[in-house]
Amino acid sequence: MKNVMSAGKTRQKLAKKRSLCVINEQIESNFNAVWPSAIVFQQPAKGLSKIVLLAILVLSILKGTINACPLELPTATLSINGHRLIVELAATPQSRGCGLSKRTALDENQGMLFIYPRSAPRTFWMKDTWLPLSIAFLDDSGNIINIEIMLPDQTEKKYHSSKSALYALEVNQGWFRLHGIKAGDRVEMKAIVNIKGPR
Known part of the structure; x- marks a missing residue:
């Protein structure tokens, strides 16, 4: 057995x-x-x-x-000195982290609005961002604090707000200059003025 x-x-x-x-x-x-x-x-x-x-x-x-970029985001229409701009709304940590990275094209009157939960000094860079961009930092009321020209696909240069900002608006490079938009101008965004991005 x-x-x-x-x-x-x-x-x-x-x-x-x-x-x-x-x-x-x-x-x-x-x-x-x-x-x-x-x-x-x-x-x-x-x-x-x-x-x-x-x-x-x-x-x-x-x-x-x-975590793939780009993401599909909601959009809204802004107006600056009568010039309309369709923007994607980056109001979450993930969408703000992606931004406009890995895009191959951006329509003439389109951009991205970064929305933060509170005003603070902001810093951007252009890692994996292939498009030449301009960025406007905005205060709580939507007033432009400063505008910076951003060079594509590099990490050496950092772009800072000169004061605390609640929003940042990225567009095709030269769009602000083309439309005569400068620091002190106000971005009209009534439809999204109450949106605050999560921390």
């Missing part, structure tokens, strides 16, 4: 081992298919399960999809 049971256990162990081998081969095949060859460690690090590495890769891909 003991020998029969031992033989049965041996067969079970062998079947389990074969199943694990099949699963491992499938994982290895999937791993090699999706893992970019440009990554330095093409093979899993010693002692680290391929399942763990594959899970990390999948989570990274999902995270990249969730």
